[in-house]
Amino acid sequence: MGPDAGTRKPGSIGASLTKGLPLDPEIPGRKPQEPGTGTAPTRRLAAGPPGAGTARPPTGPARARHCRTATIARVSNGSFPPSPGRRSGTLAVVLTALVPACLAGWLIWDSMGDPKSGGTSSLPTADSTSIAPPASGGPSGGATRHPKDDSGRPLTGKVVVIDPGHNPHNRDHPSAIARSVDIGTAKKECDTTGTATNSGYSEASFTLDVSRRVRTLLQDRGAKVVFTQDGDRAYGPCVDERAEIGNKAHADAAVSVHADGAAAGQRGFHVILPAAVRGGGADTSAITGPSHRLGTRLVTEFSEATGAKPANYMGDGTGLKVRDDLGGLNLSTVPKVFIECGNMRDSKDAAQLTDAAWRERAARGIAQGITDFLNR
Numbered sequence: 001m002g003p004d005a006g007t008r009k010p011g012s013i014g015a016s017l018t019k020g021l022p023l024d025p026e027i028p029g030r031k032p033q034e035p036g037t038g039t040a041p042t043r044r045l046a047a048g049p050p051g052a053g054t055a056r057p058p059t060g061p062a063r064a065r066h067c068r069t070a071t072i073a074r075v076s077n078g079s080f081p082p083s084p085g086r087r088s089g090t091l092a093v094v095l096t097a098l099v100p101a102c103l104a105g106w107l108i109w110d111s112m113g114d115p116k117s118g119g120t121s122s123l124p125t126a127d128s129t130s131i132a133p134p135a136s137g138g139p140s141g142g143a144t145r146h147p148k149d150d151s152g153r154p155l156t157g158k159v160v161v162i163d164p165g166h167n168p169h170n171r172d173h174p175s176a177i178a179r180s181v182d183i184g185t186a187k188k189e190c191d192t193t194g195t196a197t198n199s200g201y202s203e204a205s206f207t208l209d210v211s212r213r214v215r216t217l218l219q220d221r222g223a224k225v226v227f228t229q230d231g232d233r234a235y236g237p238c239v240d241e242r243a244e245i246g247n248k249a250h251a252d253a254a255v256s257v258h259a260d261g262a263a264a265g266q267r268g269f270h271v272i273l274p275a276a277v278r279g280g281g282a283d284t285s286a287i288t289g290p291s292h293r294l295g296t297r298l299v300t301e302f303s304e305a306t307g308a309k310p311a312n313y314m315g316d317g318t319g320l321k322v323r324d325d326l327g328g329l330n331l332s333t334v335p336k337v338f339i340e341c342g343n344m345r346d347s348k349d350a351a352q353l354t355d356a357a358w359r360e361r362a363a364r365g366i367a368q369g370i371t372d373f374l375n376r
């Protein structure tokens with residue numbers, strides 16, 4: 001275990017719930033979400049809302065013009081003699097043939113979804129953002145792929161809370177971070193030290209670095225970015241305060257940045273979604289839906305920006321995991337997710353996590369996922 005691990009006291013509910021599961025040490029209460037609880041996000045990454053995208057009448061003038069032109073061309077191309085006695089009959093035949101063809105074309109087109117419509121596609125198999133065409137004339141890098149990024153500052157007026165997991169100074173305040181706080185459904189320690197790579201690169205250093213990169217990218221797009229901590233306080237904040245900062249900021253989106261501390265050989269990233277929790281001071285009923293949408297966009301964009309795959313040790317390959325034991329999610333009243341960017345205890349993942357260029361790509365993926373969500 002890394003240098004941080006020895007200072008961490010496992011949570012009281014962690015030991016029994018996490019048997020056999022790798023842990024990010026700041027999340028001692030990890031447990032798998034049982035089927036049928038929460039929002040069941042692993043079923044599908046990014047299907048649109050129920051009923052959205054069902055066949056709708058074609059309204060675009062370009063589509064209507066396309067079919068009308070085809071009809072005229074067919075009538076005037078000489079294949080049908082223009083005798084006055086047969087013209088109306090011929091037109092009827094042509095229209096009978098072409099109108100259904102156009103309608104079929106509209107329906108096919110419609111079913112493919114409009115890349116700019118942000119999730120109105122009736123296709124259940126892909127996030128619409130993943131099939132958006134590259135921005136014209138621009139490179140295909142993660143930050144510029146989407147047309148909406150070309151509008152200048154697409155996040156103007158939006159508030160984003162970034163929550164860098166842990167705090168580099170937590171290790172110096174073991175008793176303070178061990179105190180118990182109320183997470184709505186249980187008591188849990190204020191905060192933890194986090195994990196580290198085998199070479200000693202701490203998770204707290206990683207989360208701050210990536211979060212600062214994300215902040216720069218989001219601010220460039222016009223967002224107001226609020227941090228829960230910037231390495232500038234003695235320890236913490238506690239997990240309840242981390243949630244409260246997002247709530248008080250009335251954040252449009254909140255993302256907690258972490259890296260995992262699983263076993264070697266367990267690789268990849270995953271996004272943690274809030275379960276449907278109601279009890280004590282927790283009520284996530286209003287945020288599970290939007291948090292799921294935020295999470296699916298993060299999975300898509302993080303994977304694309306970094307080339308990393310969803311975790312091979314949880315989430316059934318979806319990169320999504322629902323949890324009900326995290327105060328930072330339970331107590332949130334704004335859309336919020338955690339992202340575990342990789343496994344610090346796996347040497348291949350660690351090689352990426354310790355690479356500044358990779359962290360920049362990770363930040364771009366996170367920023368793009370947030371941007372996609374806020375531009376829905």
Ligand SMILES: [Zn+2]
Pocket residue numbers: 024025026027165166194195203257258259260
């Ligand atoms: Zn962590």
